Amino acid sequence: MEIIGLPDASVRESRDRVNAAIINSGKQMQPRRITVNLAPADMKKEGPSYDLPIAVGVLIATNELIPSIDFLHEKTAIFGELSLDGFIRPVHGALPMVISAKENDIQSVILPYENAKEVACIEGIRIYPVSTLSQVIDHISGSHTIKPQEQISFCDLRKEQHVPIDMSQIKGQQGARRALEVAAAGGHNMLMIGVPGSGKTMLARSLPGILPPMTFEEALETTRIHSICGRLSPGSGLMVTRPFSAPHHSASVASLIGGGQNAKPGEVSMAHNGVLFLDELPEFSRVALEALRQPLEDGVVSVSRVKNQAQYQSSFMLVASMNPCPCGYYGSEKNICRCTPQEIRKYLDKISGPLLDRIDIQIEVDAVPVQEINTSKIAESSAQVAERVAKARKRQQDRYYGMPYHCNAQLDNKGIKKYCPMSADAIKLINAAVETMNLSMRAYFRILKVSRSIADLDEIDIIQSSHVAEAIQYRELDQKYWR
Amino acid sequence: MKRLKKIPDKTICEAWLAYAELPSDTLIPLIYKYQGARSVFDTIVNKKENIGFLSSEQQKKLFSGADDSTLENFSVLINQHNILSASILDSEYPDSIRHIEDPPPILFYQGNLEVLNHKRRIAMVGSRSASYTGLRNTRSIANELSSQGVSIISGLAYGIDTQSHRGCLDGGSPTIAVVGSGLDKTYPDGNLSLKIEIVEKNGVIVSEYAPTVKPYGYHFPYRNRIISGLSHAVVLMEARIRSGSMTTIDHALKQGKDVFCYPGDPESILFEGNRILLRDGARFFTTAKDILEDMNWLDNPSYVRQNIDCSTEKRPDNPAEKAVVQALEKGTLSFEQIISVTGLSSSELMSTITLLQIKKMVELLPGKKYRISRQ
Numbered sequence: 001m002e003i004i005g006l007p008d009a010s011v012r013e014s015r016d017r018v019n020a021a022i023i024n025s026g027k028q029m030q031p032r033r034i035t036v037n038l039a040p041a042d043m044k045k046e047g048p049s050y051d052l053p054i055a056v057g058v059l060i061a062t063n064e065l066i067p068s069i070d071f072l073h074e075k076t077a078i079f080g081e082l083s084l085d086g087f088i089r090p091v092h093g094a095l096p097m098v099i100s101a102k103e104n105d106i107q108s109v110i111l112p113y114e115n116a117k118e119v120a121c122i123e124g125i126r127i128y129p130v131s132t133l134s135q136v137i138d139h140i141s142g143s144h145t146i147k148p149q150e151q152i153s154f155c156d157l158r159k160e161q162h163v164p165i166d167m168s169q170i171k172g173q174q175g176a177r178r179a180l181e182v183a184a185a186g187g188h189n190m191l192m193i194g195v196p197g198s199g200k201t202m203l204a205r206s207l208p209g210i211l212p213p214m215t216f217e218e219a220l221e222t223t224r225i226h227s228i229c230g231r232l233s234p235g236s237g238l239m240v241t242r243p244f245s246a247p248h249h250s251a252s253v254a255s256l257i258g259g260g261q262n263a264k265p266g267e268v269s270m271a272h273n274g275v276l277f278l279d280e281l282p283e284f285s286r287v288a289l290e291a292l293r294q295p296l297e298d299g300v301v302s303v304s305r306v307k308n309q310a311q312y313q314s315s316f317m318l319v320a321s322m323n324p325c326p327c328g329y330y331g332s333e334k335n336i337c338r339c340t341p342q343e344i345r346k347y348l349d350k351i352s353g354p355l356l357d358r359i360d361i362q363i364e365v366d367a368v369p370v371q372e373i374n375t376s377k378i379a380e381s382s383a384q385v386a387e388r389v390a391k392a393r394k395r396q397q398d399r400y401y402g403m404p405y406h407c408n409a410q411l412d413n414k415g416i417k418k419y420c421p422m423s424a425d426a427i428k429l430i431n432a433a434v435e436t437m438n439l440s441m442r443a444y445f446r447i448l449k450v451s452r453s454i455a456d457l458d459e460i461d462i463i464q465s466s467h468v469a470e471a472i473q474y475r476e477l478d479q480k481y482w483r
Numbered sequence: 484m485k486r487l488k489k490i491p492d493k494t495i496c497e498a499w500l501a502y503a504e505l506p507s508d509t510l511i512p513l514i515y516k517y518q519g520a521r522s523v524f525d526t527i528v529n530k531k532e533n534i535g536f537l538s539s540e541q542q543k544k545l546f547s548g549a550d551d552s553t554l555e556n557f558s559v560l561i562n563q564h565n566i567l568s569a570s571i572l573d574s575e576y577p578d579s580i581r582h583i584e585d586p587p588p589i590l591f592y593q594g595n596l597e598v599l600n601h602k603r604r605i606a607m608v609g610s611r612s613a614s615y616t617g618l619r620n621t622r623s624i625a626n627e628l629s630s631q632g633v634s635i636i637s638g639l640a641y642g643i644d645t646q647s648h649r650g651c652l653d654g655g656s657p658t659i660a661v662v663g664s665g666l667d668k669t670y671p672d673g674n675l676s677l678k679i680e681i682v683e684k685n686g687v688i689v690s691e692y693a694p695t696v697k698p699y700g701y702h703f704p705y706r707n708r709i710i711s712g713l714s715h716a717v718v719l720m721e722a723r724i725r726s727g728s729m730t731t732i733d734h735a736l737k738q739g740k741d742v743f744c745y746p747g748d749p750e751s752i753l754f755e756g757n758r759i760l761l762r763d764g765a766r767f768f769t770t771a772k773d774i775l776e777d778m779n780w781l782d783n784p785s786y787v788r789q790n791i792d793c794s795t796e797k798r799p800d801n802p803a804e805k806a807v808v809q810a811l812e813k814g815t816l817s818f819e820q821i822i823s824v825t826g827l828s829s830s831e832l833m834s835t836i837t838l839l840q841i842k843k844m845v846e847l848l849p850g851k852k853y854r855i856s857r858q
Contacts, residue, residue, distance in 0.1 A: 174829040175818045175851070195850070324849065331615065331849025336752065338612055340641050342673045364851040366817050432841045454830070469834030476847075 001058070005038030008046040017048075018055045020084040025133040027064045034058060049091040052080035052110070055133060056140065068142025074107040074126075078136075081112070086133040090114035092230035095223050095238075098122055108148070110136060117237040118227060120152040121216070152237065154216045161240045163209035165202060168381040172372035176203050179363045179474060181385050184210045185392035186453025187407035189296070189318040189358055191281070193476065194365030195332045200321035203365065204277045207319060208242040209382035211275075212390040218273045221313055225269050243274035245316075249283035257291045257301045263308040268295045271316035281320040282350040289355055292318070296358045318359065322351075332367070348477075360409060360446050361474040392456035408453045413445055420448045425465035433472050447471045488528055491554055494568045496520035497589045498557045501693035503545050509536060510588040514570055520589070524549065560667040560694040566591050579604075580712040583738055587691035587709060591666050594687035598634060598657045599713055603780055606636040606710045606735070608728040609643025609720035614753050615849050616815075617721035620745070621646040622653075624718075627771035629654025631780065636661065636714050638703070639674055639688070643720045643728075648677055657686040659713060663706045664698035666690050689713075704730040711735035716778060718743040719765070722756035729756050732765075741778070743768045799844070803827055803835045808855070811845060815854040 001015050015036075022029050036054055038045050056078055059065035079097060081089040094115035099122065101109055108126035111119070116129035126148040130136050138144035167177065176192065180203060183190045192200045214222065223239045226232050232239075247256060247267040258266035268276055278284060295301045299315030325344040329335040339347075356362075396407050399419060405411055411419060422430070434444055448463070451471035455463045490496070497520040500510065513534070517523045526532050527542065528549045534542065560566065569576045570589045577599040580586050590596075607625060609617065625635050625647045635651035637644040639660040651658035658681055662670065666688060669675045678688060691706065707730050711717050717735040719742065722728035735742050744765035747754030761767060768774050775781045799805040806825040810816060816824065822832055836853065839845040846856040 172819050174822045175833070178829040178833070331852070333850070336612075340612065340671075340673075342641070342671075366819060366851045368819070372819070429838075429841070433837065436841050436843065466831075466834040469837035470830050472837040472840075473833040476851075 001034040001036065003036045003038065003054070005036075005041045006044045007038060007050075008044060010048050011038070011045050011050055014048060014051045014054055014082070017051050017082045017084060018058060021051075021082040021086040021133050022055055022059065022064075024084065025086040025137060027059060027137070030062060032062075034061070047091065047093075048081035048089075049079040049093075049097075051082035052088060052133070052136065053078045055082060056136060059137065060140075065137055065141055067140050070142060070145070071140050075105065076108045076110060077101040077106045078110045079112075080110070080115075080130070082133060088112045088131055088133065088136075093228045094118050095122075095220070095227040098125065098127070099220070099224070101125065110139070116149050117152075118223065118232060120149060121154050121157065121220075121238045123151060154219070154238070154240075157219075157237055158213060158240045160237070161213065163206075163241070163382055164244065165205040166209060166382045167206050167385055168379050170199065170202060170206060170379060171377075172368040173199060173203065173365065176363060176365045177379070177385075179361055180207055181210065181389060182450060182453050182457065182470075182474070183207070183317070183319075183361050184385075184389045185408075185457050186360075186396070186450065187317060187393075187409040188360035188450060188453065189409065190320070190361040190363070191356075191359045191477075192319070192321040192363060192365045193324050194321070195330075195335075195367055196323060196328045198365045198367040200365050201277075201279060204246075204275065204279075204319045204321065205244060206382060207275050207317070208244050210385040210389050211242050211317075212386065212393050214240060214242060214273060222273045225265050225272055225312065229265055229270065231270065243271055244277060245271035245274065246277040246279060249278070249280045251284065251288060253285075253288050253291045256288050257295065257314075258303045258310070258312050259305060261305065263303045263305045263310040265312040265314075266301070266303075268292065268301060268314040268316060269312040272313050274316055276316040276318050278318065278320040281322045282347055286350065286352070290352065293354060293358070296355075320359065321365075323347075324364070331364075334367075356477065357442060360450050362477045363474055364476050388457055391459065392453065395456050395459065408449050408456070411449050411452070416445055416448050416452075420452045420463055421461070422448075422451075422463045422468065423465060426451075426463050426468045429465045430468050430472075433468075437472070439472075439475065443475050447475060450474050488549070490521050490525050490529070491558065493519070493521055494561050494566065494591075495554055495557045496524045497568045497570055498561065498591070498693040499524065499548055499554065500545070501589045501591070501691070502553075502557075502696065503541070503548055505537075505541060507585055507588050509541070511571060511586075512536065514572055514588055519572060520570060557694055560665075564667050564694070565593055566666045566694060567596070568592070569596065577713065579714075580709060583708060583712040585708065586712075590689055590691060591693065592687050592689045593666055594682040595657065595685050596687055598659055598685065598687045599689070601634040601657070603631075603633040603778070604636055604659070604714045605633050605774065605778075606714035606717045606731065607643065607647035607720060608637065608707075608710065608717060608722070608731045609647075610722055610726060610728060610753065611640050611642035611644070613642045613721045614748070614751065616854075617643065617745075617747065617753065618646045621720045622650040624720075624771045624774075625650025626654040628774065629656040629658075631771070631775055631782070632656060633775075633780065634659060634686075636710055638662065638706070638710060639670075639678065640703075641671055641673070645674060645677060647720075648681060652680060652684055652686075657681075657684060659686060660688045661706055661709045661713070662688060662690045662698075663692070663702035664690065665692050665694040665696040667694045668696075668698060670698035703727055707731040708734040708738075711738055711740055714740060716741035716743060716774070718745070718768075718774065719757060719760060720745050721747055721753055723753065724755045724759060726756060732756075732760060741766060743774055743777070745769070800838075803831060804839055807832070807835050807839060808844065811853060811855050815848065815852050817850065817852045821853065 090112045095118050098119040102125045110128045113129040113131040128146045139146045219238050245267045256266050295314040300311050301314050302311050324330040325339040326347045327339050330337040451463045451467040454467040500520045527545050568591045621643050629651040634656050635647050636659040637647040639662050648658045664670050711731050711734040742765045744757050744760045747757045799808050810824045843856050845853050
């Protein structure tokens with residue numbers, strides 16, 4: 001048996017798997033020459049998902065398997081990896097394959113059992129989950145048909161949402177909690193500055209839990225990307241929890257924004273519709289950070305490689321954390337910082353202005369004193385916060401209906417002028433602040449955007465002075481001793 | 484017959500002499516005996532005479548140091564960096580250090596040497612990696628002293644030194660920096676702009692080291708005797724026990740200078756040196772006025788800090804502001820602590836703090852702590 005049509009190594013090896021699986025399923029393989037052609041011939045094929053269709057094709061072509069009339073009546077797509085004993089193993093990328101099958105008017109899909117749940121939410125296509133090759137043979141010949149899988153409604157799935165860290169687990173940190181709430185409400189990117197062990201990572205991890213739940217489309221988009229990269233755990237359904245992606249700071253540009261020989265999605269796309277958390281922001285390489293600017297601005301990344309060109313969705317909330325200085329203890333009471341002002345400036349300068357510009361909220365996170373950790377006081381839970389956030393988001397959706405914005409963070413200067421009306425007191429306050437605290441014009445607009453979100457949380461249309469005053473506190477790097 | 488070398492200019496000869504790093508108890512008699520560096524040069528290099536109290540090694544070192552390329556290099560650097568010099572023989576050599584133990588035989592300087600005879604000179608010393616509050620206080624005290632006509636002397640290092648110089652420049656008096664390397668070098672590099680500004684604003688940079696000499700570590704504690712020697716009193720802002728600042732204090736005590744010591748945070752390790760000194764009887768001070776009073780420099784007895792204004796602007800307007808101000812009057816607090824003391828919600832507290840910051844009643848410190856503004 002020979003396979004042609006630009007197969008890669010794993011596809012070429014499927015010859016042996018197909019052979020063994022057919023024999024182990026009780027069918028005969030006559031010793032004869034078989035050519036398997038994968039069309040279109042000019043496109044590279046890779047991965048083991050062609051095993052099952054090749055096996056079925058070979059069986060039908062050699063008359064070992066006669067398809068039933070029912071089977072011939074509907075267009076069916078088949079994919080799956082075979083093991084030598086005839087069992088079928090799950091593959092990566094089931095969801096996108098089923099979606100594109102549906103778009104191509106295919107009525108049913110035969111796929112590995114483990115992949116079935118992933119695609120169970122898609123309407124208008126019959127799913128036949130299978131676990132052995134003989135099951136497939138029986139199904140196609142009509143001797144023993146499989147029941148199509150029942151559709152699972154998205155609402156049911158959503159109940160399975162799993163929040164990694166609930167806000168009620170976070171002790172103290174009143175300031176940072178509030179900042180997270182505001183960030184979630186307006187979709188603002190956020191930077192946390194604090195000494196090691198102050199809880200920056202934990203705070204960041206609680207963010208997905210207070211964001212509004214994903215819509216069906218969002219869940220589909222996100223699951224698709226994870227499916228392609230093989231990051232879905234076997235047997236899991238559509239992703240209903242917002243993703244949280246935390247690449248290590250040694251990440252390369254390609255692993256961050258996508259790429260590689262065949263252009264795979266990177267961490268920013270894994271965080272699509274969720275949170276991208278960059279711990280120790282200044283430790284990331286400068287090129288990697290600069291590459292983040294496009295996805296931050298447009299919500300997509302374009303990856304161009306010699307062999308491939310692709311665009312991946314990557315609309316995420318950026319949450320970054322950093323120490324206040326290279327040794328980490330600047331401003332700490334317990335440990336003494338040994339950094340010179342020049343070292344501190346150098347450290348902070350690693351984050352370029354344009355990137356910092358896209359981060360609306362910058363706050364300092366203080367270490368929690370031991371007494372706080374031991375208190376039995378239970379803080380507000382994520383669900384309570386999420387409710388307020390959802391209301392604020394709803395106001396934004398209604399306000400920006402038909403506009404190119406979805407949330408406050410996306411407002412440009414024109415949008416800010418239009419959608420951020422301020423009370424007379426608020427105008428007076430922000431002018432005074434610009435003067436006394438040396439705020440730049442850029443900071444001025446950022447403050448307006450954030451105060452818009454705070455006002456939305458309060459469900460007020462006109463921004464009041466208290467909203468502006470709070471927003472000013474989220475611009476720590478601007479008013480800081482270290483600039 | 485071999486052609487005699489032309490005797491170079493005075494500053495070049497002095498650089499040549501200083502570069503050999505003879506101990507000062509050798510160098511000073513040498514300068515006195517031959518009445519200046521040029522005739523020492525003439526004697527050693529041209530006449531090749533043996534000088535009795537120089538060892539043969541020292542004599543050789545001086546002789547070989549006088550080759551053309553070295554002298555040419557000195558000349559270039561001296562012109563390029565506008566370096567001037569005064570030896571202990573010269574009348575412009577400052578009297579204040581002429582009689583200290585181990586005076587520098589030759590002083591190199593950039594700027595206006597007259598400043599060293601300024602009527603009021605205070606040395607301010609402290610750690611290079613000082614606390615943020617220490618830096619802020621240093622700057623404001625230096626500023627205030629300077630505005631009362633006091634020149635501040637310090638060492639051009641980072642931290643307290645930098646803030647002392649800057650504060651003095653802000654206050655309008657010339658400032659004096661004593662450095663531990665040749666004047667063609669700037670150590671630390673980052674203070675080049677400060678160095679230039681000091682000279683521009685009628686101040687002076689002083690060094691006992693010849694051009695091209697690198698800032699070796701042992702130079703710094705040694706040059707501290709000049710810092711204390713040039714001053715009328717030494718002010719310690721913030722120092723640990725084993726620190727360069729404490730050597731300055733030792734020198735000051737030997738030279739019989741007054742020592743003022745800022746109390747600082749009694750619990751912080753950064754102020755360990757301050758605590759020891761206070762215990763041993765250094766003068767306690769918290770404001771510039773304390774120093775001026777003690778030194779009898781108060782021109783105007785009713786002088787109060789100028790920048791305290793009691794205008795109506797500086798009053799809390801509502802209960803929340805009042806609560807925050809009251810809480811902070813007892814000391815510096817972090818954001819979370821203010822929340823637990825006042826019971827405000829975090830959003831209320833954030834907006835209250837902004838209002839107080841705009842009124843300049845509260846200021847932010849590193850680590851998200853707040854205190855009542857001292858300005």
